[in-house]
Amino acid sequence: HQPMFFFLSMLALTDLGLSTTTLPTMFSVFWFHAREVSFNACLVQMYFIHVFSIIESAVLLAMAFDRFVAIRQPLRYATILTNGVVIGIGLAIAARALALVFPASFLLKRLQYRPVNILSYPFCLHQDLIKTTVSSRRVSSIYGLMVVICSMGLDSVLLLLSYVLILGTVLSIASKTERIKALNTCISHICAVLTFYTPMIGLSMIRRYGQNASPIVHVLMANIYLLVPPLMNPIIIESE
16 A cells, blocks of 8 residues: 555645645735735746646546556556655656646746736636736747646546556456455545546636636636645545
């Protein structure tokens, strides 16, 4: 079980980082009625919010790989997922997120903005900042889409593939009791995946098709997207 505990620790640290990045401006808005944030501070917050979001997506994928190895190759589990392999996975996850998001921040920095801009949420997101620019945002928009496809889009496809392979392996087990036991090891991970991806998909749908929806709906979905996973994951970790 040691590799899974490492991945759960990564998930907990990611949620802690995401909350630490998001809450300062939220508290300043809701507690102290602050209505302004400097552009550089907003850009830094946006960078770390997206970095930690991409890291969390990748950690969930790594946990799916852990479950696949544990069910498919239980006798080789400890030799496949050694401490060195787990550390390498963690470093690769962090490096990918840092490398993908940095150019997006650099492209936003080069754009021109109005002296005063109104944001949709009590924190800074790429898709929100890019709407406030007065210069051409085509390159930044395309790169932002590429980041989403290469990170969360790719991760979600690989997650689905992992569970297809896991389900195929489980169904090949002769004993019904062993099949149920194997599936039970995946329940907490499935809950974590749903907790992360459901609000994200909901926020994307609201932004795409809910132009006429109340601004409160947009703010509520964004807050759920960033606050619910850190709230629920400790419960999931405890159940693991």
